[in-house]
Amino acid sequence: MTTIKIGIVGAGSAGLFAANELGKAGVETVDISIFEQGPKIENRHCPIKEEELACALCDPCRIMSGVGGAGCFSSGILNLNKNIGGNLGELCENANLNADKIIQQIDEFFVQNGAPNKIFDPLEKEKKEKLKELRRRCASVDIRFVPVKQRLLGSQKTADIIRSIQKFLESNYSIEIIPNTKVTTFDEQGNLYFDGEKKENFDYLLIAPGRWGMIWLAEQCDKLDIKTFYEPLDIGVRVEVPAIIMEQVCHIQRDPKFHIITHTYDDFVRTFCVNHKGYVVKETYSEKIAGVNGHQLTTEGKSENSNFAFLIRQQLTSPLEDTTEYGRSIAKQTSILGGYKPLIQTLGDLRRGHRSRKSLIERNPVQPTLKDATPGDIAMAYPYRFVKDIIEGLEILDKVIPGVNNNSTLIYAPEFKRSAKRIDTNSFLESKKIKNLFFAGDGAGMSRGIIGAAVTGIIAAHGIINKIKNEQS
Ligand SMILES: Cc1cc2nc3c(=O)[nH]c(=O)nc-3n(C[C@H](O)[C@H](O)[C@H](O)COP(=O)(O)OP(=O)(O)OC[C@H]3O[C@@H](n4cnc5c(N)ncnc54)[C@H](O)[C@@H]3O)c2cc1C
Structure with a gap:
């Protein structure tokens, strides 16, 4: 044979x-x-130690x-x-x-x-009442919560x-x-x-x-x-808040999935890749694009903050169907403004139309886990529609996770999931x-x-x- x-x-x-x-x-x-x-x-x-996380996703590590x-x-x-x-x-x-x-x-x-050998299952018996309450809160503000059974390997493992x-x-x-x-x-x-x-x-x-x-x-x-x-583009920001704010929902589901439709544009926005007690990290692509992502070292997590991607899904139609190029151009513009580093801004500043500055970030109640980011104004880089989606989406999410819409919440950009054809x-x-x-x-x-x-x-x-x-x- x-x-x-x-x-x-x-x-x-x-x-x-x-x-x-x-x-x-x-x-x-x-x-x-x-x-x-x-x-x-x-x-x-790619030695992922806490103090080295800022560079954990850089090119030399060939993370991908x-x-x-x-x-x-x-x-x-x-x-x-x-x-x-x-x-x-x-x-x-x-x-x-x-x-x-x-x-x-x-x-x-x-x-x-x-x-x-540990599963995080929102449908397990002990969580029944808490899950019911979470679903009630979500339903009352038109958020769809998607219960998902999850296993967390943890970056170190x-x-x-x-x-x-x-x-x-x-x-x-x-x-x-x-x-x-x-x-x-x-x-x-x-x-x-x-x-x-x-x-x-x-x-x-x-x-x-x-x-x-x-x-x-x-x-x-x-x-x-x-x-x-072409597939739809997923673009948005990474949101970082004190871990205590996320404690309740992350207890029910390790990586909680909330789906939101924003009021002004009817856009679909979702939480993705929640890193409870995790770290924001830099992700460097070729073409001098610096994006962000999130990491969690172990099942328990060590950081005082939690972070999640807050992503808008955008499909494009003829004559510009090229979601890859559109996403790349926004990410590139953001990277240029950040001096080839991701931009960081407090939500308060984004809402008020102010650029965040180093001194403000230093005295912000929430301290960034990613140090290698440039304080700036995300609205200078992102289309108005996406900024509006982020602000409105966080307002809605705050009704289920009180505190995510605080002025001190940190917003990093660009966070984008390149869509392959x-x-x-x-x-x-x-x-x-x-x-x-x-x-x-x-x-x-x-x-x-x-x-x-x-x-x-x-x-x-x-x-x-x-x-x-x-x-x-
Ligand atoms: C920082 C980060 C965090 C993530 N966290 C999660 C998570 O928690 N949970 C989750 O489900 N997903 C996560 N993902 C996404 C997940 O890693 C991917 O969805 C998954 O790895 C895709 O698998 P794949 O086999 O399609 O491609 P990949 O895992 O990307 O593997 C493709 C491989 O092909 C190789 N390759 C490419 N071109 C060539 C070529 N021409 N010749 C030879 N080799 C080539 C690449 O070097 C690469 O190793 C994360 C991704 C990143 C970057």
């Missing part, structure tokens, strides 16, 4: 879980190579690239819900798979590899878990992870090309380059005439145009998060397994 060769691009959540599913399928004649442009986990160094992908040095909040992180229910249903079961399998695999997954895959299956190897292009015949004109042929390809590789992937699709679609695929995420070419994860516009990316990797793996089995029978 000839050996079937599978090439995977990207060793993030999508690539690793796809490889695990392919390995588990037990097709004896399969060889899997995962090409990863970043290093293996043991060579990814390497085995484990972008999730490797993240807080590692696993959202165990098919409605979070992409249309996972629909994607699985289309492939005749059970989303709940797959998410459970992914979660179990994380636990087998060392994830803390996530790399160890990835190390264990890497070891498991390489020692149990015919899987080779090839680090520091950038795939420069791929073609219709199943070839992957590398720097220096080297190429290798595969029977099946799975391309999962994450957000780091999303622009590259969109360009490759253009070259191969594979259709892609979604690739036109069949229900098993195989290109409709080129056979045996599969796509998965955030970079292909199919997911937004560790669990979502893993689910799409597994769907693609099922597509490949089905094809192999059909060909063998």
Whole structure:
């Protein structure tokens, strides 16, 4: 029997879980190579100590690239819900798979590899009354609260878990992870090309380059005439408040999800990536863009503050559908104003139309956990509509979390989730145009998060397994 060769691009959540599913399928004649442009986990160094957090996400650490992908040095909040992180229910249903079961399998695999054995479940019995009260408060001000079961890996643990997954895959299956190897292009015949004109042929390809590789992937699709679609942009700010303000809601749900429709523009605004007792961190992209994100070191958290992303979802229509470029231009403008650092402003100043100054931030009751940000005026960089959405959204949220709308609340910008272009695929995420070419994860516009990316990797793996089995029978 000839050996079937599978090439995977990207060793993030999508690539690793796809490889695990392919390995588990037990097709004896399969060889899997995962090409990863970043290093293996043991060579990814991003020493996340509290005092070093300000630089924890800078380029030299290559935070988004390497085995484990972008999730490797993240807080590692696993959202165990098919409605979070992409249309996972629909994607699985289309492939005749059970989303709940797959998410459970992914979660179990994380636990087998060392994830803390603690679930945060808002629906558990002891929280029933508190949850009911929270829902009542939300309903009374038109906020939708989305209960989600979550597991928190914690930034300090996530790399160890990835190390264990890497070891498991390489020692149990015919899987080779090839680090520091950038795939420069791929073609219709199943070839992957590398720097220096080297190429290798595969029977099946799975391309999962994450957000780091999303622009590259969109360009490759253009070259191969594979259709892609723009996804909505998620842009907003990171909000930082004293942890005590968030204590009650975070007790019910570790990463509480509140969905709000703003009054003036009817825009959809949501809380995302809540880091209770966590830290705001800088995220540096190429093109001199400095954004912000949030981190949580351990399940318990150590910081006196909590932070969350407050994101507006914006879809654009013809003639300017390019949400990627629109988001990039706002982020770039914000970075320029901050001297290539994120902007920080108190909510009071943003509301009053004042620029925040260093002296004011120094005596602000809430002290920033990210020191490397420039006090400024976010309204100089963000469109009026988004500033209005942020101010109105926080006013509404304050009715459920009293204190978030205080003048002393800190606002950082830009916080944006680059939206990848979604690739036109069949229900098993195989290109409709080129056979045996599969796509998965955030970079292909199919997911937004560790669990979502893993689910799409597994769907693609099922597509490949089905094809192999059909060909063998
Ligand atoms: C700071 C931060 C915090 C986050 N926190 C959370 C969280 O708490 N919970 C959550 O669910 N999600 C979180 N996320 C998002 C999560 O990490 C991603 O959704 C997830 O990692 C996407 O998985 P992926 O496999 O699609 O892509 P990635 O994890 O990005 O992996 C893609 C990999 O492909 C490699 N690659 C790209 N192009 C090429 C190429 N041409 N050749 C070879 N290799 C290539 C990249 O180096 C990368 O390692 C966070 C992200 C960041 C940046």
